[in-house]
Each structure stands twice: as structure tokens, then as C-alpha cells.
Amino acid sequence: xxxxxxxxAIALCAAGLYVGFFVAPTDATQGESxxxxxxxVPAAWMSxxxxxxxxxxxxxGLALNTRLSAMMASAIAPTGAVMxxxxxxSGALWGRxxxxxxxVWDARLTSELILLFLYFGFMALQAAIDDPRRAxxxxxxxxxxxVVNVPIIYFSVKWWNTLHQGASVSLTKAPTxxxxxxxGMILMALAFWMYAVAVTLVRVRxxxxxxxxxxxxxxxxxxxx
Amino acid sequence: xxxxxxxxxxxxxxLAFRQRADVANTLLFFVVVVTMVPLGVGAxxxxxxxxxxxxxxxxxxxxxxxxxxxxxAADFADGTLEQMLISAEPxxxxxxxxxxxxxxxxxxxxxxxxxxxxxxxxxxxEATATLAAALALGTPVLSLVGAVGAxxxxxxxxxxxxxxxxxxxxxxxxxxxxxxxxxAVAAGLGAAPYLLLLGALALFALVLTPWxxxxxxxxxxx
Numbered sequence: 001x002x003x004x005x006x007x008x009a010i011a012l013c014a015a016g017l018y019v020g021f022f023v024a025p026t027d028a029t030q031g032e033s034x035x036x037x038x039x040x041v042p043a044a045w046m047s048x049x050x051x052x053x054x055x056x057x058x059x060x061g062l063a064l065n066t067r068l069s070a071m072m073a074s075a076i077a078p079t080g081a082v083m084x085x086x087x088x089x090s091g092a093l094w095g096r097x098x099x100x101x102x103x104v105w106d107a108r109l110t111s112e113l114i115l116l117f118l119y120f121g122f123m124a125l126q127a128a129i130d131d132p133r134r135a136x137x138x139x140x141x142x143x144x145x146x147v148v149n150v151p152i153i154y155f156s157v158k159w160w161n162t163l164h165q166g167a168s169v170s171l172t173k174a175p176t177x178x179x180x181x182x183x184g185m186i187l188m189a190l191a192f193w194m195y196a197v198a199v200t201l202v203r204v205r206x207x208x209x210x211x212x213x214x215x216x217x218x219x220x221x222x223x224x225x
Numbered sequence: 226x227x228x229x230x231x232x233x234x235x236x237x238x239x240l241a242f243r244q245r246a247d248v249a250n251t252l253l254f255f256v257v258v259v260t261m262v263p264l265g266v267g268a269x270x271x272x273x274x275x276x277x278x279x280x281x282x283x284x285x286x287x288x289x290x291x292x293x294x295x296x297x298a299a300d301f302a303d304g305t306l307e308q309m310l311i312s313a314e315p316x317x318x319x320x321x322x323x324x325x326x327x328x329x330x331x332x333x334x335x336x337x338x339x340x341x342x343x344x345x346x347x348x349x350x351e352a353t354a355t356l357a358a359a360l361a362l363g364t365p366v367l368s369l370v371g372a373v374g375a376x377x378x379x380x381x382x383x384x385x386x387x388x389x390x391x392x393x394x395x396x397x398x399x400x401x402x403x404x405x406x407x408x409a410v411a412a413g414l415g416a417a418p419y420l421l422l423l424g425a426l427a428l429f430a431l432v433l434t435p436w437x438x439x440x441x442x443x444x445x446x447x
Contacts, residue, residue, distance in 0.1 A: 062440075117394040124390050128381045137444040138377045142391060145373055145437055149395050152426070156398035160405060 002201050009194035016187030019180060036094040037181075042189040044087040046196055047115060050080035054122070055147035058140035068204075070136030071211075073143060074126055075203040079196050081119035088112055107158040114153055118146045132211055229314045233322025234329070240299075241330045251292045252334045258284040259342055270347055277346035278356060278407035285335050285360060285403075286396050289367035290389050292331045293375040296323060297442070301379050310446055317435035320442070324372050324435070332364030352407050355416045359403040362423040366399050369430040376441035398426060 021035060054076045061069035091109065092102040103109065125142055129135035212218050241248050262280045263273055300306040309319050339360050343353030374392035378384040406419030 114394050114397055117390070121391040121394060124387055125377060128378070128383060128387050134444055134447075138441065141373070141437060141441045141444065142377060145370075145395065145434075148433070149398075152398045153394070156401045160401040 002198050002205075005194045005198035005201070009191050009198055012187055012191035012194060016184050016191050019184035019187060034094075034098075036090050038184050038188045040087055040090040040094060041185055042192040043083045043090065044112065045189060046192045047080060047084035047087050047112065050076055050083060050196060051115065051118070051143075051150065052147065054080060055143045058143035061136060062140040062144070067133075067136070068208075070140060071204050071207045072200070074136070074139060075200045075207055076196075077119055077123050077126075078203070079199050081116060081123065083192070083196070084112060084116040084119060088116065107154075107160070111154045111157045114157070115150070118150070122146070226315075226318060229318045230322040230325070233319050234326045237323055237326030238329060241326065247295065248330045248334070251288050251331050252338060254291060255284050255288040255335050256338060256342070258287060273346050274348060274411070277343070277348055278352075278404040278411075279400075281339055281342055281346075281356060281360075282363075282400050282404045285339075285364065286367065286393065286400060288335055289331060289364065289371055289396075290392060291385075292327070293371045293388055293392070294385060296327050296372055296375045297379055298375075301446070306442070307446060310443060316439040316442070320372065320435045320438045321431075324368050324438075327372070328365050328368040332360070332368055336360040336364060348407070348411075352410045355410045355420075356407045358420055359406045359416070359423060362420060362427050363399045363403040365427050366423075366430045367396060369427075369434040370395050372438045373434055373441055376438045376445060379442070379445040399423070402426070 016038060021038075054073050057069045057073040057076065060066065061073060088109070091112075095104070096102050122139055122142055126135045126139045129138060209218060259280055262276070266272065266276070297306060300309070310316060312319070336357055339357050340353055343356050348356065371388075371392050374388045374395075377391065378388045381387060402419050402423045406416040406423070409419060410416045
């Protein structure tokens with residue numbers, strides 16, 4: 001499944017970038033710089049969605065005590081953090097020409113940054129625990145506590161922002177969007193999906209090999225190891 | 226059930242009062258951090274009045290984080306925690322008692338001290354009262370959510386820094402609502418919605434976190 005997903009990620013990414021950079025028209029108000037949304041928006045979607053997937057696998061692992069689900073959770077975390085980081089970074093690069101500043105304390109930006117901290121917290125906790133089984137379970141409890149908190153954080157940050165200052169800048173685009181722009185974004189979103197699946201599966205394979213390195217089937221598989 | 230909680234609270238309070246310096250240190254830390262801010266940003270009264278709610282709240286968050294290791298570490302070190310885990314009484318109730326005691330020796334003094342700090346920052350009577358009310362509602366959440374982090378990092382190396390990394394992002398809603406309530410009063414709006422939401426958060430945390438802490442303790446001690 002990994003080569004298929006990786007190939008699909010590359011193909012979709014190429015198609016999405018082609019549509020994004022050559023087919024989609026130039027935006028009337030933002031000029032060419034809007035094209036960064038073809039990276040930015042899918043990354044932001046994935047960053048949030050991957051946290052839900054992470055919490056789902058963590059919950060399954062905790063409830064059914066299956067080792068593989070916990071390994072999936074820890075394999076997803078770095079990809080989710082990368083997506084969050086890409087979303088923040090590309091957003092900053094987009095904000096500079098469009099808003100005139102790299103960073104504003106906008107509700108979405110701030111909650112995305114806090115999401116990045118949640119990912120880092122999850123990985124830091126797992127890294128601090130030597131026993132893998134304890135790391136799995138402790139991470140699972142933290143992920144579940146975090147997923148309950150994410151909506152609360154999101155709404156409180158949103159409210160905090162709207163009370164402090166009027167909505168001077170908003171990420172919401174004009175409701176009418178050229179069909180080709182939407183197509184490019186969907187293609188890129190699918191590409192990011194495939195990338196996330198492929199990378200997570202590669203990482204989970206590495207985790208399995210590392211943890212099971214003393215079991216017989218791995219010794220048969222790789223006698224030299 | 227009430228008896229279990231009361232017994233745990235009484236025991237932890239007794240232990241805390243035998244080591245009064247530890248309790249005082251948290252409060253002292255809170256006051257010192259708040260005192261540093263005017264020294265750093267200058268003594269302009271209007272500026273200080275504007276940032277006072279946020280400063281007091283951030284200091285309260287840090288004080289709560291620093292006091293978290295007292296929650297379980299000593300009991301873990303001398304084996305009492307294992308006795309609590311195998312006791313016939315429900316673990317969430319024991320956790321609730323310990324967290325309540327933790328709040329009584331950290332959150333409550335911080336709340337009381339905030340009245341003095343409100344006067345020092347010249348917030349005015351209504352805003353100072355709101356600050357104290359918000360802290361009274363918010364600091365229990367700090368203790369309850371912090372207990373999850375403290376239980377997860379029990380006995381780990383570098384636990385102190387790690388627990389801040391885990392818990393501070395989860396404190397965001399409390400910080401926003403708590404500081405926002407005082408600013409709403411300063412802006413002439415009512416603080417009631419903020420305080421109601423803080424109360425809701427406190428109840429929500431009160432119901433759910435003892436279970437999460439219990440699960441985390443069982444993972445950490447097994």
C-alpha cells in the first residue's frame with residue numbers, strides 16, 4: 001500500500017500544482033500571492049484532521065489494549081506536527097504580501113499554533129518515557145484530554161480575538177471561487193492525504209520493526225539484524 | 226463517599242501545614258512574578274492597569290504549574306500512592322480529595338492575594354472583585370487539569386519542564402476567560418458571561434478530570 005499511496009501523492013501533487021500555478025486564474029484582489037493556498041489550506045485541513053485520527057487510534061488503543069493502534073498514534077504525530085508547521089509557515093509567507101505582516105494574533109492563527117504545541121506535547125511525553133507500553137498509554141490519555149480541549153480552545157481563542165479587535169483581517173475568502181481554484185485545492189488536499197497515509201505507514205513499519213526486533217519473525221526476515 | 230474525600234483532604238492539608246514553607250513559596254513566587262512586570266515595562270499607571278489582568282493570570286498559571294509536582298510526587302516516592310491505587314475506595318474520589326487539598330493550599334491563597342495585587346495595580350473596586358471571582362472559579366480548573374499532567378509525568382526525568390509543555394496549552398481557555406472578565410469590566414461591559422463560562426469549565430473539569438487522572442496514575446505506577 002505504501003508505494004501506491006506514495007505514487008498517488010506524487011501524481012496528485014503534480015496535477016494539483018499544475019492546476020494551481022498554470023490553470024487557475026490570477027486572483028482579482030490578491031494577485032499571484034493567493035496561490036499559496038494550494039499548499040496552505042490542505043495543510044491546515046490535514047493538521048486538524050490528523051489530530052482527530054491520532055486521538056481515535058489512541059482511544060482504540062486504550063480501550064482495546066491493541067498495540068498496533070498505539071503505534072499508529074505515535075506514527076501520526078510527527079506528520080501532524082509537520083502539517084501544522086507547514087500551514088503556519090505558508091500562512092506567514094502569504095500574510096506578508098497580503099496583510100503586510102507575517103503574523104497577526106488572529107483566532108485561527110493562534111489556535112493553530114496551540115495545536116502545534118499539543119502535537120509537541122504529545123511527542124515530548126512519548127519521548128520522555130522509556131517503556132514503550134507506558135509511553136503508548138500515557139500518550140493516549142494525553143491525546144484524549146487534548147481532543148476534548150481542542151474545541152474549547154478554538155472557541156475561547158475565537159472569542160478572545162473578536163472581543164479585543166474588530167475582524168480587521170479574515171481568512172475567509174470571497175464566497176465565489178473559480179472552479180479551477182477549487183479543483184486545484186481539492187487535488188492538493190488529496191495529495192496531502194496520500195502523503196500522510198504513506199509516511200505514517202512507513203513510520204509505523206519502522207516502529208514495529210524496532211519494537212519487535214527480538215521476535216522470531218523479524219530474525220527470519222532480516223537474519224543479519 | 227464524602228468521608229473518603231474528606232479524609233484525603235484532611236490528610237493532605239495536614240501534610241501541607243507540616244511543611245508551611247512549601248505552601249508559602251508558591252504564593253511568594255506568584256507575588257514575585259507579578260512584581261517583576263512593572264519593573265520590566267515601566268511604572269506607567271495606565272499601561273499597568275491595562276495589562277494587570279493578564280499578568281496576574283499568567284503568574285497564577287505559572288504558580289499552579291510549579292506547585293503540581295507536590296500533588297503526587299511525595300506519595301509516589303514513599304509508596305502511599307500504590308496503597309491508594311489498591312484501596313477499596315474509588316480512585317477518582319481519592320484523586321478529587323487530593324486535588325481539592327492542592328487547590329486549598331495553592332489556588333485559594335493566590336485568589337486571596339489577587340485582591341492586594343488589584344489594589345497595587347489600581348484596578349478599581351469592581352475590577353478587583355471580578356479578578357478575585359474569576360480566580361476563585363478558574364484556579365480549581367488549573368489544579369484539576371494540571372493533575373492530569375502531573376499524573377502522566379510521574380517519575381519521569383525532566384518532569385517539571387515536560388509538565389508545563391503538556392499542561393499550559395490546555396490552560397488557554399481559562400486564561401482567556403479569566404483575564405477577559407476583568408477587561409470586560411474595565412471596558413464597561415458585564416463580567417457575568419465570562420464568569421458563567423469559567424464556572425461551566427470548572428464543573429466540566431470537575432466531572433471528567435478525576436477519571437483521566439486515575440487512568441494516568443494507573444499507567445504511571447503499574
